[in-house]
Amino acid sequence: MESSERALSRRHILGGGLGLGLASVVAPHTLNAEPRPYGSVWARTLKSGPYSLTGKFVQGGFAIGRGEPHQDILVDGTPRGLTSEQGDFVIGFDRDAPQMARLVIGKGPSMDFEILRTPYDIQRIDGLPPEQVSPTDPVLLERIAKERDLKNIGFASREDAAWFMRPFVWPLRQFRVSGRFGNQRVLNGEPKSPHYGFDMAAPEGQPVYAPQTARVALAEPDLHFEGGLILLDHGQGLISMYLHLSALTVKTGDMVHQGQMIGQVGQKGRATGPHLCWRMKWRDRALDPSLWVLSDVQ
Known part of the structure; x- marks a missing residue:
């Protein structure tokens, strides 16, 4: 991707403006949809x-958004849970999301x-077993198959929380980007x-x-x-994953806070x-996940 596209896909701000792609937004009942510049991208609320x-x-x-508490969330015609006690909510757009999306909160306008x-x-990786x-x-x-069932239990976690409303930080202090989200994979020529x-190369044990x-x-x-694997539930079905870990310092059910160590870099599994x-x-x-971080990749 060109440098401008990299910036578009990585930089954002939560709680004070969020870097957005230059996508047009169609909102028939919009009260305030004026774009605001942030760096080389645009924020839109x-x-x-x-x-x-x-x-x-x-x-x-x-x-992310805020509306009335405990209201139904309908995304593209599908029920997606309820807003939080404070009315906070999150929605996501898939890698292959269609051109248009529709959101309805409670009985409000679409x-x-x-x-x-x-x-x-396209990313080619050779030499794998x-x-x-x-x-x-x-x-x-x-x-x-058994591990798939285990992971599905983790993915089904639904914390009644809205920890996603605050900016995320990088899970590594130092790293080199070695693979980006969405790349088409060709493994051993297949x-x-x-x-x-989002792959972050770093020394084992970091x-x-x-x-x-x-x-x-x-x-x-x-x-x-996946090798060592951790799934974190940030609320309302937003799950982040950490793969190929050499060691884990948390266990299922633990509560963790931003900046807390959860494991160590490794190369277990398909790596x-x-x-x-x-x-x-x-x-x-x-x-x-890189779209959630406040600071850009150095």
Whole structure:
């Protein structure tokens, strides 16, 4: 991607303006939708009826808002839980989100907005063990199925909280970007599913920190594909993931706070070198976690 596209996909501010893509927003009942500049990108806050919405309207992006407490959230015609006790809520836009999205809170008016397309690269990785690319061993396949069920339990966590309303920080103090969210993966020459993580190369053993307050929804030390894996629940179905860890310092059910050490960088599972694969999901939608961080990659 060009440098301007990198900035678009990484920089934002929560609580005081949020860097957004240059996507047009269609809101028939908007009270205030004037764009405000921040750096080389644009911030946009929408208000419609009793609620407001601020976010990155791009594929892999998100938006947060505040309305009335305990109201139904309807996104693209599908129920997505309730607003918090304070009326806070979050919605996410999948990697392949369609051009338009619609939000309805409670019995308020609908808010329609365009989702900017994100360009994705092709990433080729060779030299992986065959069983890490296309497993065939029945015993291994049974293990993978059991681990999938375990992960699904973690993904189903739904903390009644809104910790996502504050800015996130990077989970590593120092790193080199080695893979971006959404890239099409070709493993050992075989096309595979897109990469849903943001890869951060760093020495093995480097501490990994919680980027935001959360409940530990899953903490497993040695899964086949992920190696050491931690899932953090930031509220309302927003789950962040930390893969290939060499060590874990938290356990399932723990409460963690922003900046708290949760594990160490490793290269367990499907990895060719030490790095942290940082991922995020909002319910069933894959998001780019790097969009949540206040500061840009150095």
